[in-house]
Amino acid sequence: MSGAATREQIVDAADRLFYHRGYEHTSFADIAAAVGLSRGNFYYHFKSKDAILDAVIEARLAGTRHMLEQWESQQPTPDGRILQFVEIVLTNGTDIQQYGCPVGTLNTELAKLGHTLHGQARGLFTLFRDWLREQFTLLGYGEQADDLAMHVLAFSQGVAVLSHTFRDEEFVRREVDRMRDWLSTYRK
Amino acid sequence: MSGAATREQIVDAADRLFYHRGYEHTSFADIAAAVGLSRGNFYYHFKSKDAILDAVIEARLAGTRHMLEQWESQQPTPDGRILQFVEIVLTNGTDIQQYGCPVGTLNTELAKLGHTLHGQARGLFTLFRDWLREQFTLLGYGEQADDLAMHVLAFSQGVAVLSHTFRDEEFVRREVDRMRDWLSTYRK
DNA sequence: GTCTATAAGCCGATAGAC
């Protein structure tokens, strides 16, 4: 197998395992088994577990940037784009119920571990935060735009934590409806 | 040292360490060192790590029940009690910035680990949920009371995750103000 | 690029002396 393809497979498997089981709870053996590699060969591609985490975060950053670009081309209005973000807790409802928010749970875990890469992981939140702020600025709320962006982020995290804990889809639906109402008061 | 006192010390140390570092990242050696016991002697008091976690959750449940009773006696009105809960993200602001919400982070970690005691930990949320529902019922919102209780819980979790990630006290203050405004529309 | 073998250390947990 070519080096690049194997590396990509490792990052994909690690990404999924870190999300499903958590970073610390995932071992090299788990990732190697998922890819079909021996543990020994692993270190040819990544010299440490931190290096894999770094690659996973980079991949998630790239994936998020791509998703946000797609949302921008699919949704012509800023409020439509914000709503697209709000509804992610329904779109990815099954995963969030089972594993929580991939951004929130990674940040919480790395912050608690005092991990050096927590700063990198925080960048995932910043990506959404800046994008949401831009949409609120386009709606004419320049001064409060960052505040409003953080409010929408807080919504997503609150819903994700409780959805993960209680596995209640109706609760998620009600919270999205509430958010839709709130958002309509900010629509131009 | 008497058995009961040592046991209590172990539970206190484990409680703090599980909160600060996470359950999985805390080892027997960490707890033993914090209490000043040898690892070997540990098993006289608790036969497994799960048994310590069980005792920690029980202690947190008892502590939470006591706190809710205090809130009830200190705050005569249901909306005052709900506000007391909302302001916990300010009251415990420093801890939440450093370690997140003790209830939310434990539930997220145990849910992701597929731990058998996740159900017990969920009870911590249920304690707050039922208590908040009772306050909304007293305000005359019996039908929506559980929905409103979950909304207030979601607020606290969203704020805690982002406060833990960004360490921004002003953000917390703004969200509490927003929540105060929202709550005032439900006050009798 | 992939493998096996293995190191060094930490983990939860146990046995048995005192």
Next chain:
DNA sequence: GTCTATCGGCTTATAGAC
């Protein structure tokens, strides 16, 4: 009740054959 000594297993990581 507390200690030391130790077990078997899992962890990250390395060495070296192919």
